[in-house]
Amino acid sequence: MKAITDYQNKKVLVLGLAKSGVNAAKLLKRLGALVTVNDKREFDDNQNAKVLLEEGIRVITGSHPVELLDENFELMVKNPGIPYSNPMVKRAQELGLPIITEPELAYEVSEAPWIAVTGSNGKTTTTTLIGQMLNEARTTGHAYDAGNIGIPASQVAEKATADDQIVAELSSFQLLGITQLHPEIAVLTNIYEAHLDYHGDRAHYVAAKMRITMNQTPDDYFVMNWDLPEMHELAKQSKAQIVPFSRQHVAGARAYQEGEWLYFDSERIIKASELQIPGDHNIENALAAIAVARLKGVAGSAIAAVLRRFTGVKHRIQYVTAFNGRKFYNDSKATNVEASSVALTAFDAPIVLIAGGLDRGLSMADLTPLVKQHVASMVVYGETAPLLQQVAQDAGVPVERVEQLPEAVRVAYEQSQPGQVILLSPAAASWDQFKNFELRGDQFIETVAALEAEEK
Incomplete structure (x- = not known):
């Protein structure tokens, strides 16, 4: 960790806890x-607050008192999930108080160079693949995954040395709070319509994503999905060397699929059929990771x-598992329609779809043709259940509504036939019934395990 003195005796307000805070x-x-x-x-x-208090850190809980900002703080480190419309954050902006997120702080103290990954979908898979590829046959140092993947970047930055590499998954929420963060390689997997309740409109969402390249120079690389025409225009905003990837073998791509093979700069890497993860979207994730790994000198x-x-x-x-001829898949991270759309096209077998969650006021209608094509039946729950019922009805697919996820799993199993896939892909955020998508997915896995034990 760099021995910086910028924060010595500086009054800093950390707004919001969780791991990163x-x-x-x-x-x-x-x-x-x-x-x-x-x-x-x-x-x-609030266990996190208790831990910090024991370490001698001042803690104020129970509300966000705007008057706290009268104490002349010099910096706010904001939890990414707290929107800029929050009265506390708005007042900080009015006062001209700099506002950053935790990855920015981590970058400032990091000795290790950074690779940063963002996108509407595929961030976690791509980040994980890059980290594993960089560590394969590595002889010096280590590549650490960090950021939105669930490991605070500041925790990793403290131990990483100049021989190491930080591979950081960064959300649009986190990217709004960076100022100096400068990845040597940035990755933009894709951009769809997501988090508009936070960003206000699509233009602001796209602008947040593009902050990943704002500090890059001509010595850096920006890996982009060339199958999306929008990327061709967005690339003009970056000073970095553009490294396109394309599953459709669009002209100019350096990582691409041609026939059954995945290539980088005309070098055959692997057959698409050898990938263990299903779906065309995972071919795209693999191509993005291949591009980064080859740029870093990892052998094909x-x-x-x-x-x-x-x-x-x-x-x-x-x-997750398979029993009685059914395969179970957990796609709890599909918190929007686009992510669930990807999952629905990943399987050849008919799907029994479990979906539902927080109602953000967004349409579910784009799911209808995919449900009609790929889904045998649906079980829906949560705030978005009425919207998803309408999707099923429009698609001509049987649907049953329940209140909670465990019940949905059991009903889905009862509806299913041997040879079918039972898929949790909610198409909505988890916050109506769960603190996060991880807890939602864990409950799905636990319920499936209990069901399997009963069926033996």
């Missing part, structure tokens, strides 16, 4: 900052070895 507060204290943490959750039910044989054994990341079209 806790690690940011601890790091700031070690850097000599005068840290105050403010979290909306009540203290008695090492890249292929990783792809042959990689079976996916948890909660993203994750194979």
Whole structure:
């Protein structure tokens, strides 16, 4: 970790906890900052706040009191999930208080160079693949996954050395709070319509994603999905060397699929049929990772070895188990229609779809043709259940509505036939019934395991 003095005796407000907030507060204290943490959750039910208080950090819980900003803070480190419409954040902006997110702080202290990955879908899979490829047959240092993948970047940055590499998954929420973060390689997997309740409109969402390249120079690389025409225009905003990838073998792509093979700069890497993760979208994720790994000098044989054994990341079209002729997949990370659309096209077998979650006021209609083509029946729950019922009815697919996910799993199994896939792909955020998509996916896995034990 770099021994920086920028935060010595600097009054810093950490707004919002969770993993990233806790690690940011601890790091700031070690850097000599005068840290105050403010979290909306009540203290008695706030283990993170208790931990920080025990370490001598000032903690204010139970609300976000705007008057706290009268204390002349010099910086706010904001939890990415707190929107800029929050009164506390709006007041900080009015005061001209700099607002950053935890990855920016991590980058400032990091000795290791960064690779940064963003996109509407595929971020976690691509980040994980890159990390494994960079570590395959590595003789010096280590590549660490970090960021939105679930490991706070500041936690990793403290231990990573100049011989290491940080591969950071960055969300649009996190990217809005960076100023200096400068990846030597940036990746944009794709851009669809997502998080508009946070960003306001698509233009602001796209602008947030493009911040991943804003500090890059002509010595850096920007890996982009060339199958999306929008990327060709967005590429003009970057000073980095553009490295396109394309599943459709669009002209100019350096990583691409041609016939049954995946290539980089005319070098055969692996047959698409050898990938262990299903779906065309995962071919795109593999191509993005191949591009990064080859740019970093990883041998094609090492890249292929990783792809042959990689079976996916948890909660993203994750194979769970199979019994009585049914296969179960957990795609809890599909928090929008686009992500679920990808999952529905990933299987050859008929699907019993479990979907539902937080109603953000967005249309589900785009799912209808895919449901009609790929889904045998649906079980829906949560706030979006009425919208998903309408999708099923429009598609001519049987549908049953339940209240909770465990019940949905059991009903889906009862509806299913041997040879079918039972897929949790919610097409909505988890926050109506779960704190995060991970807990939703974990409950799905636990319910499936209990069901399997009963069926034996």
